[in-house]
Amino acid sequence: MSGNKASRQKPCHHCKSRSASAPPGTSMIHYEKFWLYRHCSSVQQRDRQAQKAGQLFSGLLAMNVVFLGSAFLSSMIFNHVAITLADVWILLSILKVLCLCWITYYLLGTSRQPHAVLYRDSHAGPVWIRGSVLLFGSFSILLNVFQIGYSTILIQCKSRVEIVFPSIEILFICTQAFFLWHHSKDCIQVQHNFTRCGLMLTIATNLLLWLLAVTNDTVHTEIESQLREVEQRFAGSNETISCICPNTTICKVFQKGYILLYPFNTEYCLICCSVLYVMWKNVGRRISHHVPHIKPQFKLHGVVLGPLLGTMTIIIGICVFMMYQIQATGSAPSRQVFVMYYSYYIALLPLMSVVAVIGTIIHALEKRELDTVKNPTRSLDVILLMGAALGQIGMSYFSIVAIVATDPRDLLNSLILSYSVLLIFQNITQNVFIIDGLHRQPFHTEMSPDKEGEMKEEQNHEAYDQRRVSMLELGQEIRKASLSYIQSYSHLSWKRKALREISFFLVLCNIILWIMPTFGAHPVFENGLEKSFYGYSTWFAIVNFGLPLGVFYRMHSIGGLLEVYITA
Numbered sequence: 158m159s160g161n162k163a164s165r166q167k168p169c170h171h172c173k174s175r176s177a178s179a180p181p182g183t184s185m186i187h188y189e190k191f192w193l194y195r196h197c198s199s200v201q202q203r204d205r206q207a208q209k210a211g212q213l214f215s216g217l218l219a220m221n222v223v224f225l226g227s228a229f230l231s232s233m234i235f236n237h238v239a240i241t242l243a244d245v246w247i248l249l250s251i252l253k254v255l256c257l258c259w260i261t262y263y264l265l266g267t268s269r270q271p272h273a274v275l276y277r278d279s280h281a282g283p284v285w286i287r288g289s290v291l292l293f294g295s296f297s298i299l300l301n302v303f304q305i306g307y308s309t310i311l312i313q314c315k316s317r318v319e320i321v322f323p324s325i326e327i328l329f330i331c332t333q334a335f336f337l338w339h340h341s342k343d344c345i346q347v348q349h350n351f352t353r354c355g356l357m358l359t360i361a362t363n364l365l366l367w368l369l370a371v372t373n374d375t376v377h378t379e380i381e382s383q384l385r386e387v388e389q390r391f392a393g394s395n396e397t398i399s400c401i402c403p404n405t406t407i408c409k410v411f412q413k414g415y416i417l418l419y420p421f422n423t424e425y426c427l428i429c430c431s432v433l434y435v436m437w438k439n440v441g442r443r444i445s446h447h448v449p450h451i452k453p454q455f456k457l458h459g460v461v462l463g464p465l466l467g468t469m470t471i472i473i474g475i476c477v478f479m480m481y482q483i484q485a486t487g488s489a490p491s492r493q494v495f496v497m498y499y500s501y502y503i504a505l506l507p508l509m510s511v512v513a514v515i516g517t518i519i520h521a522l523e524k525r526e527l528d529t530v531k532n533p534t535r536s537l538d539v540i541l542l543m544g545a546a547l548g549q550i551g552m553s554y555f556s557i558v559a560i561v562a563t564d565p566r567d568l569l570n571s572l573i574l575s576y577s578v579l580l581i582f583q584n585i586t587q588n589v590f591i592i593d594g595l596h597r598q599p600f601h602t603e604m605s606p607d608k609e610g611e612m613k614e615e616q617n618h619e620a621y622d623q624r625r626v627s628m629l630e631l632g633q634e635i636r637k638a639s640l641s642y643i644q645s646y647s648h649l650s651w652k653r654k655a656l657r658e659i660s661f662f663l664v665l666c667n668i669i670l671w672i673m674p675t676f677g678a679h680p681v682f683e684n685g686l687e688k689s690f691y692g693y694s695t696w697f698a699i700v701n702f703g704l705p706l707g708v709f710y711r712m713h714s715i716g717g718l719l720e721v722y723i724t725a
Contacts, residue, residue: 208349208441215353215437219361222252226365230372245369246322252362253329259355260336268340273347276444280534281435282341285716289428294334296421301326303418307411311402326366330425333359337432344439356437360430367426370419371701420675423705424712431541435534463658467665470505474669477501481680492569498680499572506579509666513586516659519652520593539592541713546584548706552681553577555699559690573686587663587714594660594721660722664715671711674704 229248232240268274301323308319345352402408477497484494556577560570681700682688688696 211350211353211440212437215350215357218354219357222358222361223364226252226361227368230365230368234372242373243316243318246318249362249365249369250322250325252358252365253325256355256359256362257329257332259358260332263340263352263355264336267345267348267352268343270347273345274343275346276344276442277342278344278435278439278442278444278534279342281439282337282432283716285719286428286432287338287341289712290334290337290425290432293421293425293428294330296418297330297425298327300415300418300422301330303411303414307402307408307415310405310408310411333429337429341432341436343436344442344444346441346443349441353437353440356433356440360433360437363426363429363433367423367430367705370423370426371705372698417676419701420705420708423701424675424708427545427705427709431537435537438537461658463661464665467662470666471669474501474505474673478673478676482676495569495680495684496572499569499576502576503572503579505666505670506576506583509663510579510583510586512659512662513583513590516590516656517586517593519655519659520590520597523597523652535595538595538713538717542588542591542710542717545706545710545713546588548703549710550581550584552699552703552707553580555691556681556687559687563686563690569684570686573684584710590659590663591714591717591721594656594724595717597724657722660718664718664722667711667714667718671708671715675708679704 226245226248229240229245233242233245304323305320308315308323312320402412481494481498484491554577556573560574560577564570565574679700681704682696687699690696691699
């Protein structure tokens with residue numbers, strides 16, 4: 158096992174010979190050790206075998222934790238007398254406390270050791286991912302606050318665990334968000350196996366929290382039963398339920414807030430799992446510093462049609478969303494609102510699909526070579542795009558079966574059927590476009606060696622003379638440079654222009670398709686068709702499995718499309 162013994166290892170002669178080309182402080186490389194591979198012929202071979210063994214054992218740890226938690230969750234669903242929700246909460250609380258202990262040790266101990274973080278992965282933990290962790294983490298904290306308030310009001314029929322569990326969850330979310338914000342790029346070089354096990358334990362805990370959120374419909378069932386209670390009172394029935402929210406404003410706020418913020422918690426767990434997985438892959442990784450990472454900058458010059466159409470799409474989508482939300486919050490949404498909502502999607506999804514197909518064809522016509530350099534972050538991006546798309550695709554197939562088996566000729570049902578088919582096609586075409594674009598090398602302007610040398614000489618000469626020119630001459634130079642830039646940009650190939658227009662249009666479309674389900678528009682659960690066909694609990698589990706994945710897919714697609722836009 159790698160630990161203090163590995164960290165005290167003396168640098169070998171081979172390491173000393175490479176120290177001249179390595180960055181400062183990298184002369185002491187902590188090669189991994191494992192007792193099974195102590196007879197390997199070379200240090201590098203032992204290091205590679207020990208790395209694989211460490212990944213294997215930490216993966217086995219996560220697998221066993223996930224299976225144990227899944228067994229508890231399954232027992233709670235199918236035999237809720239023997240295993241209750243409180244038992245599942247206790248197990249998850251123990252796992253969260255263990256994760257908190259390891260994160261604290263990493264922050265105060267592991268990361269502060271000498272030569273612990275010699276390398277940082279520039280591709281890992283981009284700002285939009287870390288910002289998403291903070292955003293969804295904040296909403297998850299607010300969700301747990303609402304749950305604590307709701308349980309406190311109904312303390313006479315609630316368990317103390319229902320207050321303790323969200324409190325531990327708030328502490329866990331805050332600590333994990335701080336850890337991911339500051340250390341998501343780390344390529345840790347000490348205590349390899351202990352760090353891998355800690356990361357895998359945290360991944361497994363987040364997965365179990367996501368599974369619990371998908372399957373636990375306790376509060377939703379309570380609210381549904383309370384609505385039925387009100388209807389029964391109007392009907393003159395004397396049936397009562399034991400746990401009723403008082404007819405007060407604060408209790409209604411807690412109920413509405415809990416339902417509105419519920420998808421954010423599942424989203425937070427999925428994002429944390431993806432960032433933690435990249436950190437796990439980067440444990441012990443040594444990045445070459447011979448080739449500096451040149452990050453292309455985001456520029457909006459020359460892009461007109463994509464932003465224009467995308468902005469119109471967002472404005473129309475916000476109007477549809479607001480009309481839907483007004484109807485949904487006031488009473489049950491009317492049939493006309495559902496028709497309007499699905500009509501908007503039916504008009505938008507084919508356009509997005511056609512645009513993505515055109516972009517894929519342009520990629521095929523390009524002469525840019527494929528980027529074959531090993532990149533764990535890009536590999537994970539592809540896996541997440543394909544995996545997250547399964548949420549919307551799965552829900553669409555369930556809807557198709559329910560509609561075909563009931564009445565597909567009804568207007569609303571035919572709209573839902575068309576929406577489901579188009580959504581499947583749009584997810585597939587967009588994934589092909591993004592994945593193809595992510596594997597293309599950034600565009601570089603072709604230039605002869607003589608011309609390149611002249612430009613470098615001119616730049617050096619201008620940099621030397623710039624200190625001595627007057628303000629008037631400096632202004633003239635800036636105007637010349639601006640005119641030169643505009644002229645060079647106007648000569649961009651039509652392929653690059655089209656790719657930028659397509660990428661930016663799809664970015665804006667995915668933004669509105671992310672906003673609508675994230676902030677409360679859930680017609681797949683509120684139209685009543687699938688819920689009546691599959692039953693409340695079954696469709697609740699399907700929606701809570703597919704909806705967070707769909708939201709995560711839209712958000713992850715935005716990041717991938719921006720990457721395609723920048724490299725075009």
